[in-house]
Amino acid sequence: MNHPFDKNIAQVLFTKEQLQKRIAELGQQISQDYGQEEIVVICVLKGAVPFCADLVRHITCPMAIDFMAASTYGGTSASSGVVRFQKDIEEDVYGRHVLFVEDIIDSGLTLRYLTDHIRLRHPKSLKICCLMDKAVKRKTDLHPDYVGFDLGDHFIVGYGFDYEESYRNMDYIGVLKPEAITS
Numbered sequence: 001m002n003h004p005f006d007k008n009i010a011q012v013l014f015t016k017e018q019l020q021k022r023i024a025e026l027g028q029q030i031s032q033d034y035g036q037e038e039i040v041v042i043c044v045l046k047g048a049v050p051f052c053a054d055l056v057r058h059i060t061c062p063m064a065i066d067f068m069a070a071s072t073y074g075g076t077s078a079s080s081g082v083v084r085f086q087k088d089i090e091e092d093v094y095g096r097h098v099l100f101v102e103d104i105i106d107s108g109l110t111l112r113y114l115t116d117h118i119r120l121r122h123p124k125s126l127k128i129c130c131l132m133d134k135a136v137k138r139k140t141d142l143h144p145d146y147v148g149f150d151l152g153d154h155f156i157v158g159y160g161f162d163y164e165e166s167y168r169n170m171d172y173i174g175v176l177k178p179e180a181i182t183s
């Protein structure tokens with residue numbers, strides 16, 4: 001650990017090495033599955049940025065990269081269930097393979113909302129890759145095709161995951177000390 005925020009971390013759940021090893025495995029699996037077919041990677045802002053940047057460098061098929069954003073109202077750690085659309089992609093995905101890259105699937109409501117938008121544009125296929133899966137919290141029938149790690153009911157920070165917009169630039173993932181949670 002070497003980040004000014006390290007003092008706020010109660011427990012490290014995934015080290016930099018664990019994350020990078022698993023991401024390399026995911027990239028190899030995705031490369032095998034698509035072969036030399038072109039894909040459109042949709043990185044879901046903002047949390048998936050570090051993960052997506054590392055993942056795409058382990059994928060060997062041709063690709064375009066685009067970005068999409070939505071948020072749940074309130075912006076608290078508990079998903080409110082109301083999704084607000086914030087940013088659409090620029091690529092035309094009609095007849096193309098789409099791979100969503102998301103940081104975490106919790107209730108699944110955010111990604112359900114975004115994938116429903118993209119399905120209306122008739123991609124050739126649509127798959128989901130998430131770094132973390134909180135399957136116990138799911139409120140939709142969303143099933144990721146590629147999962148980095150299964151997570152219990154923890155609120156995590158680091159490596160893209162924020163608490164009030166901080167901690168995204170840590171290279172590992174942990175849970176906050178209670179005294180670091182101010183609201």
Ligand code: 5GP
Binds near residue numbers: 108156
């Ligand atoms: P869902 O719509 O699946 O309930 O929520 C997904 C979004 O909630 C994620 O993209 C992420 O922004 C946020 N989220 C869910 N669990 C966590 C967590 O443990 N830590 C952080 N920082 N954000 C989370």
